[in-house]
Amino acid sequence: MVYGAVPTRDGEPILPRWWRTIDKWSLSAVLTLFGIGLLLGLAASPPLAERNGFAAFHYVQRQVFFGGLAISVMFAFTLMSPRSVRRLATIGFAFSIVGLVLLPFFGTDYGKGAVRWFSLGFGSIQPSEFLKPGFIVIAGWMIAASNEVAGPPGKTYSFLIAVFIMMLLALQPDFGQACLILFAWGVMYFVGGAPFTILAGIAGLAVIGGAFAYQNSEHFARRIDGFLSAEVDPNTQLGYAANAIREGGFFGVGVGEGSVKWSLPDAHTDFIIAVAAEEYGLILVLFIIFLYATIVLRSLFRLMRERDPYIRLAGTGLACTFAVQAMINVSVAVRLLPAKGMTLPFVSYGGSSLIASGIMVGMLLALTRVRPQGEIADHLIRSQR
Amino acid sequence: MTRTPLRPLAQILKARVNGENPDAIERENLRQRHEEARNTSRARAEGRLLILGVFFLCAFFLVGLKMSLLAGSEPAEPRIAASGAQIVAARADITDRNGRILATNLSTHALYAQPPLMIEPERAAEELVKIFPDLNLDSLKRHFMGGRKFVWIKRRISPEQQQQVFDIGEPGLLFGPREMRLYPNGRVAAHVLGGAGFGREGVSSAEVIGVAGVEKAMDDELRDPGRGDVPLALSLDLTIQAAVERVLEGGMRLMNAKGAAAVLMDVKTGEIISLASLPDFDPNDRPRPLTQGDPGDSPLFNRAVQGLYELGSTFKIFAVAQGIDEKIVSRSTMVDITGPLRWGKFKIRDLRNYGKALSVEDVIVKSSNIGTARIAQKIGMDRQRAFLDDLGLLRPTGVELIEAKGAKPLLPPRWSEISTMTISYGHGLSASPLHLASAYATLLNGGLQIQPTLLRQDAYRPGPRVISENTSKQAREMLRQVVTRGTASFGEVPGYRVGGKTGTADKPKPQGGYYEDRVIATFASVFPYDDPKYVLVVTLDEPVETSGQKPRRTAGWTAVPVAAEVVRRVAPLLGLAPGVESVRRTGVTLVSQSNNE
Numbered sequence: 009m010v011y012g013a014v015p016t017r018d019g020e021p022i023l024p025r026w027w028r029t030i031d032k033w034s035l036s037a038v039l040t041l042f043g044i045g046l047l048l049g050l051a052a053s054p055p056l057a058e059r060n061g062f063a064a065f066h067y068v069q070r071q072v073f074f075g076g077l078a079i080s081v082m083f084a085f086t087l088m089s090p091r092s093v094r095r096l097a098t099i100g101f102a103f104s105i106v107g108l109v110l111l112p113f114f115g116t117d118y119g120k121g122a123v124r125w126f127s128l129g130f131g132s133i134q135p136s137e138f139l140k141p142g143f144i145v146i147a148g149w150m151i152a153a154s155n156e157v158a159g160p161p162g163k164t165y166s167f168l169i170a171v172f173i174m175m176l177l178a179l180q181p182d183f184g185q186a187c188l189i190l191f192a193w194g195v196m197y198f199v200g201g202a203p204f205t206i207l208a209g210i211a212g213l214a215v216i217g218g219a220f221a222y223q224n225s226e227h228f229a230r231r232i233d234g235f236l237s238a239e240v241d242p243n244t245q246l247g248y249a250a251n252a253i254r255e256g257g258f259f260g261v262g263v264g265e266g267s268v269k270w271s272l273p274d275a276h277t278d279f280i281i282a283v284a285a286e287e288y289g290l291i292l293v294l295f296i297i298f299l300y301a302t303i304v305l306r307s308l309f310r311l312m313r314e315r316d317p318y319i320r321l322a323g324t325g326l327a328c329t330f331a332v333q334a335m336i337n338v339s340v341a342v343r344l345l346p347a348k349g350m351t352l353p354f355v356s357y358g359g360s361s362l363i364a365s366g367i368m369v370g371m372l373l374a375l376t377r378v379r380p381q382g383e384i385a386d387h388l389i390r391s392q393r
Numbered sequence: 394m395t396r397t398p399l400r401p402l403a404q405i406l407k408a409r410v411n412g413e414n415p416d417a418i419e420r421e422n423l424r425q426r427h428e429e430a431r432n433t434s435r436a437r438a439e440g441r442l443l444i445l446g447v448f449f450l451c452a453f454f455l456v457g458l459k460m461s462l463l464a465g466s467e468p469a470e471p472r473i474a475a476s477g478a479q480i481v482a483a484r485a486d487i488t489d490r491n492g493r494i495l496a497t498n499l500s501t502h503a504l505y506a507q508p509p510l511m512i513e514p515e516r517a518a519e520e521l522v523k524i525f526p527d528l529n530l531d532s533l534k535r536h537f538m539g540g541r542k543f544v545w546i547k548r549r550i551s552p553e554q555q556q557q558v559f560d561i562g563e564p565g566l567l568f569g570p571r572e573m574r575l576y577p578n579g580r581v582a583a584h585v586l587g588g589a590g591f592g593r594e595g596v597s598s599a600e601v602i603g604v605a606g607v608e609k610a611m612d613d614e615l616r617d618p619g620r621g622d623v624p625l626a627l628s629l630d631l632t633i634q635a636a637v638e639r640v641l642e643g644g645m646r647l648m649n650a651k652g653a654a655a656v657l658m659d660v661k662t663g664e665i666i667s668l669a670s671l672p673d674f675d676p677n678d679r680p681r682p683l684t685q686g687d688p689g690d691s692p693l694f695n696r697a698v699q700g701l702y703e704l705g706s707t708f709k710i711f712a713v714a715q716g717i718d719e720k721i722v723s724r725s726t727m728v729d730i731t732g733p734l735r736w737g738k739f740k741i742r743d744l745r746n747y748g749k750a751l752s753v754e755d756v757i758v759k760s761s762n763i764g765t766a767r768i769a770q771k772i773g774m775d776r777q778r779a780f781l782d783d784l785g786l787l788r789p790t791g792v793e794l795i796e797a798k799g800a801k802p803l804l805p806p807r808w809s810e811i812s813t814m815t816i817s818y819g820h821g822l823s824a825s826p827l828h829l830a831s832a833y834a835t836l837l838n839g840g841l842q843i844q845p846t847l848l849r850q851d852a853y854r855p856g857p858r859v860i861s862e863n864t865s866k867q868a869r870e871m872l873r874q875v876v877t878r879g880t881a882s883f884g885e886v887p888g889y890r891v892g893g894k895t896g897t898a899d900k901p902k903p904q905g906g907y908y909e910d911r912v913i914a915t916f917a918s919v920f921p922y923d924d925p926k927y928v929l930v931v932t933l934d935e936p937v938e939t940s941g942q943k944p945r946r947t948a949g950w951t952a953v954p955v956a957a958e959v960v961r962r963v964a965p966l967l968g969l970a971p972g973v974e975s976v977r978r979t980g981v982t983l984v985s986q987s988n989n990e
Contacts, residue, residue: 157430199438253463258464301453312438312442317434320442328445339459342456
């Protein structure tokens with residue numbers, strides 16, 4: 009550069025471009041959720057820390073550490089181009105699938121009856137959490153490729169991979185994550201252009217199968233009946249959670265005044281929403297739901313304009329999986345769904361879950377960045393027709 | 394699927410002519426087609442993404458709505474309850490035949506603690522010990538300060554105690570409602586009612602289950618939720634039950650008996666108007682069963698139903714009535730009573746020597762063992778057995794008490810001819826006073842079989858005929874003779890024309906043989922004998938009447954006066970008008986008669 013010359017640069021600088029193209033509302037929603045998670049952790053985790061003999065805010069400190077890590081990872085991902093997102097996702101997917109295969113040999117179950125974790129001394133890693141974003145991106149890529157002229161049969165390939173992963177997950181057993189994988193694939197398949205005959209067939213099969221199971225399986229019928237009945241045994245986790253929500257009412261019993269965290273072993277993870285409902289009331293819960301809805305609806309809306317099928321499909325898969333995970337967690341607490349261990353992304357405590365959520369949302373935000381979509385060309389083509 | 398040509402052939406041919414690279418044209422073509430496909434797929438995906446968006450919006454809205462509904466509803470207190478089916482605490486009342494309450498429910502509270510909610514566990518423990526001195530301060534403190542989440546403190550507390558516990562002001566002390574069974578009449582009809590206790594217990598309610606007596610036998614009916622508020626009406630009459638118990642207790646004291654039982658039964662319907670057993674207990678506070686000694690000495694033991702005794706001479710009327718009914722003998726037939734009557738190695742004697750022969754009527758009046766045995770011999774064992782079975786003496790009574798099921802009469806292991814003879818005068822067969830009352834009712838009501846019952850019968854259903862009406866009448870007249878000129882002369886109650894038979898049986902030793910000085914004295918009676926209404930059986934266990942020079946133990950001196958006192962007290966309550974028997978009408982001139990003269 010010559011002295012006195014007007015500084016020029018080719019292209020836009022990275023960070024301003026990032027700031028211009030990123031979905032700022034979703035980004036703020038994610039950061040707010042993380043903040044709420046810390047706030048609730050301050051209330052929900054001291055009983056657990058006390059039980060396990062740590063300092064009162066041990067888990068909050070860990071949450072801050074992992075959360076910082078997760079947010080850094082998320083920022084790193086949002087800076088990437090869709091192509092490098094895909095590249096990293098493929099590498100991550102390869103690693104996590106190896107991890108998943110090795111789980112039965114090196115994993116630990118932490119006394120919970122399911123081998124899902126690798127113990128690393130200072131913490132633990134749950135490969136299935138990292139597998140999800142990788143799988144979604146790859147599957148989106150494959151389905152997109154299958155739509156190209158002379159492309160590979162990506163729908164079949166991705167479905168086979170999904171089935172393989174579900175088998176591995178079912179072995180752990182972790183049916184929740186397996187369902188999530190299937191759901192993600194299904195959503196992408198749907199958006200990727202599934203024929204309506206198949207969709208109608210699947211819907212019909214689900215109805216018939218459900219009715220058949222209800223008629224013929226005593227166990228299944230009882231679970232459904234128990235779930236449909238208004239009464240809940242107040243001694244179960246669900247009972248405690250329901251009571252906590254009732255105790256909280258609209259404005260909560262007050263910060264730190266809740267009692268459900270003392271009786272629920274999973275108050276800081278799967279039932280964090282019950283703590284929120286009890287201490288801060290319905291208002292905070294509705295706000296949390298609003299934040300998740302904001303993220304998923306804004307993402308879907310931005311993806312509607314996206315012309316690149318890979319970006320659209322992968323983005324849809326990530327957004328929907330993220331939303332469904334949150335929805336299942338809250339639905340279990342309000343008894344809309346049968347009990348299923350599922351963390352509330354960014355709010356629940358948990359290292360793997362936090363970082364995986366960071367990766368997932370980072371990818372999503374990277375994919376939903378504003379990109380030139382050849383709008384004028386679109387108009388021209390339309391007017392030609 | 395429509396096949397699209399890979400190459401735009403015309404362009405490629407042209408390019409070849411111009412020497413251009415045809416691949417570039419092919420690539421351009423492919424790019425254009427991709428572009429086109431992207432646009433169509435985007436249009437399609439736009440719609441489907443919209444569907445997804447609406448779906449998620451609805452789902453989030455639904456979750457939020459459910460959350461609002463849940464947050465708006467009332468919390469279910471208390472948190473800890475027994476899992477499984479809901480505990481039903483409702484239990485129907487029990488009343489007497491006139492609807493007076495014998496057993497009802499009272500709502501009280503159970504006291505429990507949830508130490509995690511406690512603010513000052515130490516002070517709470519100290520205050521609790523002040524209210525309930527039977528609690529242990531140290532163990533309370535240990536429970537409250539330890540890691541326990543839930544501690545029962547008292548199963549039942551009164552409203553005053555509850556207020557005192559409230560006044561401690563400790564939020565960790567909580568109350569669970571408890572339905573409690575209350576017997577407002579205390580000891581009256583204790584053995585019939587039995588008692589109730591708690592079954593499965595939860596915080597908000599506890600099951601009240603019967604533990605004895607009618608409460609246990611009718612447990613399912615009393616707890617039937619479909620029953621509603623309809624109480625269970627017993628056949629007992631509270632007033633008469635109380636009177637019988639009072640008189641019986643006095644009689645038991647006077648006669649130095651260690652126990653007593655009385656059964657008053659409607660002769661036609663088999664309804665038990667009063668059933669008393671002494672010593673008794675308070676069903677509100679049932680004593681514990683004896684862990685050692687004879688369970689028959691426990692106040693819980695129902696002598697009238699569970700006590701199986703050889704009831705002695707009261708059985709004689711059965712043999713005589715059967716003999717008359719089967720026309721083997723008549724009332725005036727003379728029976729040889731020269732004794733002792735030998736049968737194998739056994740000898741049957743009478744208490745006193747009544748001469749060589751007695752009429753059948755006098756066999757009853759004088760209570761001759763030999764005479765009865767001779768009549769029984771003529772009847773034979775098969776027919777005797779069938780007759781006793783008809784009278785209900787060979788099986789449990791079937792009355793609505795849980796204890797009645799186990800009270801099966803003790804029969805001789807082999808019913809031989811000597812058994813026939815001894816059973817005819819009440820030895821060798823042990824039955825309860827209730828058995829005896831039922832058999833007397835069947836025999837004396839005109840000969841129709843009755844089923845003893847503790848439930849009020851609203852309709853009279855005659856049973857099958859066992860003996861003829863005439864035989865029944867003759868049996869009553871003979872029993873009347875026993876009172877007017879026989880062993881039961883103390884049984885005369887003016888106006889009520891009591892007829893009855895005494896029975897004094899030596900008590901068997903547990904190790905075999907009989908005691909010399911311990912008897913069961915029984916008086917089985919019917920009144921009025923000419924129009925039978927009620928049967929009364931009074932049994933005294935080991936009575937001794939000591940007013941004379943020698944202690945007297947026979948029923949005529951012990952059971953009979955007690956029974957007479959019972960009749961004297963109870964008959965007016967039963968609404969029986971005293972009959973006026975040939976009173977001289979002094980100073981009264983009947984107008985109609987004077988006209989005739």
